[in-house]
Amino acid sequence: MDILMLSNGKIAGNEHVMGFASEAIIEQVKRTGAKKWVLIPYAVIRSSHDDRVAMVQQTFDALGLDCQVTGLHQAKDPVAALKAADGILVSGGNTWVLNKTLHDLGLVGPIRKAVLDRGVPYIGWSAGTNIACPTIRTTNDMPIITGAVLPSLNLVPFQINPHYLEAKVEGHNGETRDERIQEFLEVNQHEPVIGIPEGTWLHLHNDQLSYHSANGKDLKLFSYGNEPLYYSEQQNIQFLMAHSC
């Protein structure tokens, strides 16, 4: 498998979506030879799915990659479209809408088969990274739909918190991100959570997990009963694949 899990889409001062991970995307395209990419846009709520496809096509074009992006929402038969795709992209937006739509359309199995069995490259950001986890329990998104589905693609055996942020808004008494993750750990004491700040990503390639940071920010590993630990992109994080901390 060749799975890129980005914290977010855009970062300040970077005009293209996924721009901060340009080198990783170029390498992945060259390594896999993937030309026909299908974008899963169901998380996108406040703009059109077609626009999101165009936005991602612009990134590929700007990187000088000879790749074509189509939207899975445009396919008459989404399962057939996934089978025909050389690569799968999953846009950010609302994780709840994305995950439920994948289940409603019967796409969880086909995506897992493509990525895990056929080795089709996967690039997700934000919600597209949340759904690579066993469940979406570490999303930051509001559960805007009544039919909540939590189990997800389970491409990696741990929970990721994308857009991870240590900041506290002065004077605000709502829970910090760390406090929310500590609540997760209290209830799920055997499941680590990996916070990845904006501008960073995880890469799972042939069972080897690595962390990458475009801005020097570290990954933050939360596990029950322990102080959180920071890992830089130089450090080995392969132990996370064993799903124990």
Place this chain on the structure above:
Amino acid sequence: MDILMLSNGKIAGNEHVMGFASEAIIEQVKRTGAKKWVLIPYAVIRSSHDDRVAMVQQTFDALGLDCQVTGLHQAKDPVAALKAADGILVSGGNTWVLNKTLHDLGLVGPIRKAVLDRGVPYIGWSAGTNIACPTIRTTNDMPIITGAVLPSLNLVPFQINPHYLEAKVEGHNGETRDERIQEFLEVNQHEPVIGIPEGTWLHLHNDQLSYHSANGKDLKLFSYGNEPLYYSEQQNIQFLMAHSC
């Protein structure tokens, strides 16, 4: 009914939980004569349920109110405890854990009967305000449990977003609170969302809805296709009870 829905528990510089709404609580206790209060502490994850009971007892004591607070978690028969209670308090914490526990223990009906049929006063804050809504779809909390339940107490016919905050963290590209609420509206176009900032609360008394602010901050009403509107505590918001905007 006599329902106080507070945005949050503590605010900076205010030592007691619910301290910013002291006058409203004193008035409610005098109005209803409620002495035996039961606290529903299931949202509390990072500290003990007993401690939360003690914290709320301290508030009542500090306000000079002759009230006794017991925890519903201490009751052998929670339904009987709700029937015997003069007043119901619901603590903040994790909304998902709170709401699912109420459903698991069969407490949704008993709470609704107490509050709506018998007129037992209700005070909720944060998660305790989220569950007064038809569903918990406008919670800010992380869905840390695998069995998600969204329908809730439905004491008011609209969705509330507690700890409402307009701030944006500089350089952070995750969705703002307003963007999250806009996503809710895109999917739920006939349901308004009411953002109540910290230090403020809603009061539903004999079908009359009012807004109160200890710090001058306005309520913010979000409805589909419209610019958000601000309401001060001097303005009439009774139209929200008709569930149309």
